[in-house]
Amino acid sequence: MSTFEQAAADVKNLKAKPSDQEMLQLYGLYKVGTGEDFSAAKQPGAFDFAGKYKYAEWKKRVEEGLTAEEAQEQYIKLVDELKEKYGF
Template structure:
């Protein structure tokens, strides 16, 4: 099921990569969970469960599960994500011209 992403959500996703400092682990987990719920790629029911020793994966999965259990719709998750990014921009600073960091490259 494809979810239509709002322009505000798309802008917030880009803005998340231009914060001047890294958010806390709890804030990152909340961003992750809201993003996953907002995009539904894949849906929670189709997502693979993390392995026994994948502790990082379990934290992420459980954060997403909490959003699902709270019955947050994809549309509401997008709104919450945008609101959270605005708070993080105020807390950590934001630079529109910052080049997003490459993740997962060596």
């Protein structure tokens, strides 16, 4: 298991749930880090508010030009910070 995969597993075992903003950051970094194709993603419907926020976060990361490797590094760093903040 890679460090990125381990971080993805670890985030599910935090003692407290991260904030909505932290969850969005995790989502965007994870999507880019796994190499999912943003251009193939469908924009969420008008009343899918959670989907819109997630889509916007993913789009922001793509537009920043993050590579999958950079996104994985940022994801691992964020998970480490969350583990320290929320307990593991």
